[in-house]
Amino acid sequence: MAHNHDSRQQSKRPRSAAVRAAASGTSLLRSLNAAAILRTLHREGPCSRARLTRLTGMSPPTVSRIVARLIERGLVVEVRRGESTGGRRPVLLQIDEAKLYAVGVQVQRDRVSCLLSDLRGAPLGRRAYPPFDLEPEGLIRELARELDGLIRQAGVDRRRVLGVGVGVAGVVDAGRGVVVRSVNLGWRDVPAAERLERLLGLPVVVQNDANAAAMAELWFGPAPRHETLMFLKTEAGVGAGILVDGRLISGPRGMAGEIGHVTVVEHGHPCRCGHAGCLETYVNLQDVLERYRHRTGQAVDKPAFFQRAQAGDPVARQLVDEAASALAHAVVYAGMLLDLQMVVIGGVWGQIGGDFLQTIEARHQATAQRTGLHMPVTIRGSSLGDDSELLGAIGFVVDRWFSPGAIDLSSWRPAPAPGAAGGPQTSRDQGEEAVRGAGTGADRESG
Ligand SMILES: [Zn+2]
Secondary structure, three states, X not given: OOOOOOHHHHOOOOOXXXXXXXXXXXXXXXXXXXXXXXXXXXXXXXXXXXXXXXXXXXXXXXXXXXXXXXXXXXXXXXXXXXXXXXXXXXXXXXXXXXXXXXXXEEEOOOOEEEEEEEOXXXXXXXXXXXXXXXXXXXXXXXXXXXXXXXXXHHOXXXXXXXXXXXXXXXXXEOOOOXXXXXXXXXXXXXOHHHHHHHHHOOOEEEEEHHHHHHHHHHHHOOOOOOOOEEEEEOEOEOEEEEEEOOEEOOOOOOOOOOOOOOEOXXXXXXXXXXXXXXXXXXXXXXXXXXXXXXXXXXXXXXXXXXXXXXXXXXXXXXXXXXXXXXXXXXXXXXXXXXXXXXXXXXXXXXXXXXXXXXXXHHHHHHHHHHOOOOOOOEEEEOOOHHHHHHHHHHXXXXXXXXOOXXXXXXXXXXXXXXXXXXXXXXXXXXXXXXOXXXXXXXXXXXX
16 A cells, blocks of 8 residues: 555644644644554554554553554544454454545536545545536535535535545646646636645545545555556546555656657557657547547447447448557556556556456566566456446555644544444543553453
């Protein structure tokens, strides 16, 4: 898992009062320690207190005291499981992922989609609507209203919503929360995160949608997990989200992965950018369907086109082969440059089956073999379907929340006394579980 990849950038952005409060005053040290524990639990899964002590380097009493407070606040629960080593089964701690929430949003020209989920990614509510207005002010105001409605309708405690992640096609400065340029929306230098934060009173993260989708594959995709992967957005506009060793490669200007207008076929089909042979013109479905209509005189929609290709229609077949070949170019270059373990083809091209993905994989294999290297790459469609960008946007919220300084425990009310907790340390002084290890929090851990 990637953590803190943007913690340095975070400080660049002017934060709203709600967000600023999270990092203020004496709560900061406490929050740093609490964040370290939560981050460890998030990364490692259920842990004993002893293991937390080892992994965080804090003293056992400090760990115990912070854990007690996290339990009190309903952020962490105790579970009993794992192999018994003779005696009773150890008490493990885990983040109460079913009772913490985040919202993912994808903003497109003709459709805004919103998903409220818990931290496991389980959906709790959705909204989708055509935006009334593409102007940033109007669109953001409408979005804030819709999100308010979504949270209210789902009946979740708003104070337990960690934040909102927004995915946008285009160049995004995620550190400042600014949409630098989106051709799709016609936006330029829009401080979207700050504006939405002000209206909602919740932390907001903005990301490029291909980056969000790449992160979603890492966080929520099927096993085996590969940490060096590329998500290639295809169907309507091309963009790549690249993760190397679990870290997002977005570049100093946020422009890494903008490969739509890289030439993949010399003197190829004309592209809307005025050039010819760009990757985008081979995989943008509108362009492909238009080409089919031009060559056959028949207008077909997406399902009909792929049915014809499967049935052996020579023109449809050829256009599908061209798309595979164009994608193979991009995949081979990126694969050899970055030592990719996995490429996820987003949109319809990843879902059409047949030998489409195998063709691309074989091209990569052949290149690796010529180089004398054994570097297999897995190529697949997105298992998260239409939710991949939304889940990725949610993942960014979670990731930011687990970074140092982002968590303010004082804003978390005590959890409604769960039977599961069973710990003796209830309402202890909330003042001092900072870096000092002194205190009486008995470490009940046996291991
Ligand atoms: Zn082009």
